[in-house]
Amino acid sequence: MFIILILYLVLAFALFLIPTKLSKFNSLLIALFHLCLFTFFMTHLPDVTAGKSIDISYQWIPQLGLNLVLKLDGLSIVFVLLITFIGFLVFIYANTYMKSYTGTTKFFFYLTLFSGAMLGLVLSADFIQLFMFWELTSVLSFLLISYFNENEQARKAAFQSLFVTGFGGLCLFVAIILIGSIVDSYSLTDWMEKAHIIKEDSRYLPALILVLIGIFTKSAQFPFHFWLLGAMQAPTPVSAFLHSATMVKAGIFLLARLYPVLGGTPEWTQIVPLFGALTMLTGSYLAITQIDIKLILAYTTISALGVLVLLLGMDTKQSVKAAMVFLFVHAFYKSALFMLAGFITKQTGTRSVDKIGGLIQSSPMSFVIAMIALFSMAGLPPMLGFIGKELIYEAKFDSPWLSTVLLIIGVTSNIFMVTIAFLFLFEVFLGKAKGGTKKPPGLYKYLLISPGILALLSLGFGLFPDLLTQLVGPALNIIRSDDVQIKLKLWHGLNQVFFLSVFTVIAGISLFIIIYRHQQIIKVWQRVNNRLFSINFTKVFSTGLDKFIAFSRKNTHLIQHGYNRYYIITIIAFTSILLVFQLYFTRGWEIESAFTLQPFYISGLVFIIMLSVLMSVLSKNSLFTIVAMAVTGYGISLIYLYYSAVDLAITQIIIETLMVVMFVLLLRRLPKFVKLSSRNTKIRDALIALGFGLIMTVLALKAIHVDFNPSISDYFVQNSALKAYGKNVVNVILVDFRALDTLGEITVLSIAALGVFTLLNVKKTKK
Numbered sequence: 001m002f003i004i005l006i007l008y009l010v011l012a013f014a015l016f017l018i019p020t021k022l023s024k025f026n027s028l029l030i031a032l033f034h035l036c037l038f039t040f041f042m043t044h045l046p047d048v049t050a051g052k053s054i055d056i057s058y059q060w061i062p063q064l065g066l067n068l069v070l071k072l073d074g075l076s077i078v079f080v081l082l083i084t085f086i087g088f089l090v091f092i093y094a095n096t097y098m099k100s101y102t103g104t105t106k107f108f109f110y111l112t113l114f115s116g117a118m119l120g121l122v123l124s125a126d127f128i129q130l131f132m133f134w135e136l137t138s139v140l141s142f143l144l145i146s147y148f149n150e151n152e153q154a155r156k157a158a159f160q161s162l163f164v165t166g167f168g169g170l171c172l173f174v175a176i177i178l179i180g181s182i183v184d185s186y187s188l189t190d191w192m193e194k195a196h197i198i199k200e201d202s203r204y205l206p207a208l209i210l211v212l213i214g215i216f217t218k219s220a221q222f223p224f225h226f227w228l229l230g231a232m233q234a235p236t237p238v239s240a241f242l243h244s245a246t247m248v249k250a251g252i253f254l255l256a257r258l259y260p261v262l263g264g265t266p267e268w269t270q271i272v273p274l275f276g277a278l279t280m281l282t283g284s285y286l287a288i289t290q291i292d293i294k295l296i297l298a299y300t301t302i303s304a305l306g307v308l309v310l311l312l313g314m315d316t317k318q319s320v321k322a323a324m325v326f327l328f329v330h331a332f333y334k335s336a337l338f339m340l341a342g343f344i345t346k347q348t349g350t351r352s353v354d355k356i357g358g359l360i361q362s363s364p365m366s367f368v369i370a371m372i373a374l375f376s377m378a379g380l381p382p383m384l385g386f387i388g389k390e391l392i393y394e395a396k397f398d399s400p401w402l403s404t405v406l407l408i409i410g411v412t413s414n415i416f417m418v419t420i421a422f423l424f425l426f427e428v429f430l431g432k433a434k435g436g437t438k439k440p441p442g443l444y445k446y447l448l449i450s451p452g453i454l455a456l457l458s459l460g461f462g463l464f465p466d467l468l469t470q471l472v473g474p475a476l477n478i479i480r481s482d483d484v485q486i487k488l489k490l491w492h493g494l495n496q497v498f499f500l501s502v503f504t505v506i507a508g509i510s511l512f513i514i515i516y517r518h519q520q521i522i523k524v525w526q527r528v529n530n531r532l533f534s535i536n537f538t539k540v541f542s543t544g545l546d547k548f549i550a551f552s553r554k555n556t557h558l559i560q561h562g563y564n565r566y567y568i569i570t571i572i573a574f575t576s577i578l579l580v581f582q583l584y585f586t587r588g589w590e591i592e593s594a595f596t597l598q599p600f601y602i603s604g605l606v607f608i609i610m611l612s613v614l615m616s617v618l619s620k621n622s623l624f625t626i627v628a629m630a631v632t633g634y635g636i637s638l639i640y641l642y643y644s645a646v647d648l649a650i651t652q653i654i655i656e657t658l659m660v661v662m663f664v665l666l667l668r669r670l671p672k673f674v675k676l677s678s679r680n681t682k683i684r685d686a687l688i689a690l691g692f693g694l695i696m697t698v699l700a701l702k703a704i705h706v707d708f709n710p711s712i713s714d715y716f717v718q719n720s721a722l723k724a725y726g727k728n729v730v731n732v733i734l735v736d737f738r739a740l741d742t743l744g745e746i747t748v749l750s751i752a753a754l755g756v757f758t759l760l761n762v763k764k765t766k767k
Contacts, residue, residue: 001056001070001123004037008116012109026108027098031091034115038084041077048077049470051477055125071125071188074474078324079122079253081471082331086245087115089450093339094237096446097346101235107147111241114140118246122253125188127176130254134172134218137247138165144242145234157230160541164227168217172254175210178203179261188257195261208262211254212271219251221309222279225302226537232294236342239294244301244334252308252327256320259479264315272313277409279306284416288423288515289526293341293351297334300377300420303413304330310406311395320479322391324472325488328461329388333376336454340370343447344428353424358433365448367429372455376462378421379414380505384462387488389414389504393497411504418508419515426516465489569685572692579695583702602642609635626663630656647730 011033015026044054053073060068072080094111098104117136124130139162146158180186182201183194191198198204215221220228231243242248255272262268283303290296304326311323341351343366348356360367372383379389396407461468465488472488515521597603609632616628633656640649677685716729716737726732734742 001054001072002058002068004040005116005120007033008112008119012112012116015105015109015112018105023105024099025095026105027091027095030108030112031088031095034084034088034091037119038081038088041072041080041084044072045077045470048072048074048474051474060129066128066186067126068129069125069187070120070123072123073478074476075253075256075478076122078327078471078475079249080119082249082328083115083118083122083246086241086331086335086454089335089453090237090241090339093240093342093447093450094235096444097237097342098235103147107144107235110140110143110147111238114144114242114247118250121250127180127186127188127191131169131173131176134214134250134254135166135169137250138162138169138218141165141231141242141247144238145231147235147238148233151233153230154233156542157227157233160230160538161227163545164217164224164541168214168224171210171217172214175207175214178207178210182207191261198261199265204262204265205267208265208267208271211258211262212275215251215255215309216275217251218254219248219305219309220279220302221251221275221306222282222302223537225279225282226541228302229295229298230538232292232298236294236338236345239297240335240338240342243298244338245331248301248305249327249331252305252312252323255309255312256323256475256479259312259320263312269313269315273310273406274313276306276308276310276313277406279303280310280413281409282306284413284420286529287420288416289522289529291352291354293344293353293424293428294338296353296420296424297337297341300417301330301334303417304334307392307410307413310410311392314395314406316395317476317480318391319395321472321476322388322395324475324479325384325391325468326388328468328471329376329385329458332454332458332461333373333383333385336369336373336451336458337377339447339451339454340366340373343444343451346444346447353427356428357431358429360429361433363448365445365452369448369451369455370429371425372459373451374421374425376455376458378418378505378508379501380418382459382462384458384465384468386501387462387465389501390497393500397497407500411500414504415508415511418505419511422509422512423515426512569688572688576688576692576695579699583695583698586702602639605635605638622667623664626660626667630660633659647728 011030015023018026047054051074053071055072056070058068060066091108091111094108098107101107114137117133117140121130121133121137124133142158142162145161146154148154176186179191179198182198182203183190185191198207217224217227228243228248232239234243280303283299283301283306287296287299287303290299307326308323308330311319311326343363344356344359345351347359347363350356376383376385379385392410393407396410468488612628612631612635616625616632619625619628633652637649637652637656640646640652716733720726720729720732724732724736726736
């Protein structure tokens with residue numbers, strides 16, 4: 001399976017090598033590749049159905065216990081088959097859809113890499129590896145949303161998408177580190193085996209919250225749902241693939257994958273269903289008042305994602321079963337509808353439903369496909385969506401808590417979905433032509449192939465639901481970690497679920513008739529929504545970001561002011577404060593050495609150094625200041641020499657000599673001494689300098705008498721000759737033990753010297 005991921009990478013880059021005349025077949029080539037992958041994984045379905053899993057592992061960073069691990073089991077194969085099959089249909093669709101655009105090679109490059117990243121994500125059995133693919137999908141989604149980068153709205157939507165999902169990704173990464181620290185592993189197998197340890201740990205709740213933030217941002221749960229609306233700026237194949245069938249399902253996959261690890265606790269069953277129900281109702285309610293086709297589909301996608309999160313959070317066998325079935329329901333009808341939206345846009349030149357109508361006359365086939373997909377979305381028989389809706393109602397009846405509330409919210413949301421389906425069908429296809437429609441060129445008829453196949457699947461699986469059993473069954477056994485019996489059928493008999501479904505359909509159609517006959521209701525509804533829901537999350541995001549940037553700019557100007565004196569003062573002051581805290585919290589040591597002036601010549605040398613420092617500070621003559629500084633440096637080198645540090649003494653003498661020479665050469669270029677500091681400024685600087693010197697003195701005395709850890713000097717003394725074959729310990733440390741550090745310092749100095757040389761040789765331009 002690693003070879004498959006490598007093939008994705010090779011195929012993506014190979015697109016740039018294909019001759020221009022053949023590049024028009026790029027999409028078909030990638031579609032064929034996905035079809036081959038779908039066939040390959042289907043051959044493994046019998047083994048997975050039998051309860052086996054295919055595990056492949058390669059060592060990555062064994063010192064940290066990190067490996068590259070892929071796992072094909074009952075859960076991952078469901079998402080793998082969806083990714084490869086819908087990817088196959090999307091690339092066929094994109095072959096026609098993208099013909100009128102330039103730069104399609106780059107587009108297919110991004111989309112191919114995204115498909116590979118999604119495949120790597122759902123196959124990952126190591127969570128560090130999973131996180132890498134998780135972030136890669138966010139980055140590639142950003143690149144695809146901003147494909148029309150000349151459009152400012154597309155650029156803003158792409159940034160918004162990356163910011164929100166990137167924030168969630170960081171939260172997820174922290175959660176992975178937290179859980180990994182609990183079980184000392186990032187392996188999926190270890191996490192599942194030690195799930196009880198994770199749930200009993202005090203870090204469980206913060207880890208769960210961080211994981212859910214990552215999932216909710218990725219799967220567009222309230223209040224993070226707004227990024228998905230902006231993502232509709234992407235080309236339609238992106239919407240059909242990423243934002244309905246794959247990327248937004250990454251969060252659902254992770255929620256299902258972590259169900260055995262984090263699920264089943266009171267925190268899980270209270271937090272997850274709450275956000276799922278709120279998202280479900282928000283999406284379906286706001287979809288009714290939209291006039292942009294892709295926004296209508298985006299809001300219904302948000303609602304469907306809320307349904308999936310709600311079901312996985314309810315923690316019952318029936319709810320998980322309903323979630324896995326609805327996963328296929330939504331993938332089939334929503335991908336088909338997004339592709340139809342692209343076809344309608346190509347045909348009419350607009351995405352506004354108030355400017356479209358009567359399309360059944362020019363394209364009856366698109367009407368049939370839309371009717372099947374919309375009926376599946378509305379949950380009408382004999383579509384697969386009807387079976388999914390029945391299972392969802394059953395799960396809500398069986399909910400151990402708040403079943404009545406969840407049932408009311410679910411029925412209300414489904415009523416809205418029925419209304420939306422009929423409004424879409426009548427306003428776009430059956431209503432009066434509102435101008436602007438035209439018969440599409442013969443080329444556009446190929447855009448109906450992929451949505452037609454998906455619509456037929458919704459109908460076929462609805463009539464023969466048992467075909468889904470071998471796909472859904474193994475996934476349920478992985479999620480629930482027990483044997484879950486599943487039997488799907490179209491007719492469940494006359495029971496409360498059936499009568500509730502009938503009520504839902506009747507109520508939804510009734511609401512549709514009222515709205516369709518009285519079009520002004522929508523306008524009134526929109527005004528009411530604008531007052532009731534005055535918070536525009538996109539504007540809140542933009543405003544918050546602008547204020548943050550303004551705050552950062554203000555603080556940057558305050559801190560990065562350009563005055564070296566204040567930079568140095570800040571560094572010294574904060575270092576002093578930190579050292580004071582360190583000295584205070586590690587107090588308790590005593591100074592045992594007695595103060596002495598012997599030998600007298602060293603005491604006299606120290607006195608001369610102090611006097612030179614004082615003179616260099618007080619002197620108003622540049623040359624005198626340079627000499628005083630040189631005396632200080634040479635004096636310190638003599639102290640090194642007294643304590644037998646010959647290397648340090650020689651180095652210090654060379655440095656001081658070079659400094660004196662350079663300062664004297666540059667003296668004529670330096671400005672004359674002027675009064676740059678007031679009396680108060682000098683007092684402040686003196687106090688800071690004396691304070692820092694006092695703290696460093698105390699720290700040095702403490703370092704002599706306090707030994708927290710064994711000294712490393714013994715190691716260097718013992719190993720310099722044995723391992724580095726050198727008797728000069730200092731040289732050996734610099735050249736051998738710290739070779740890379742020394743190389744870095746030399747590189748920095750070389751670059752600095754090159755910069756100085758360049759500045760000195762810049763020719764002045766005459767004004």
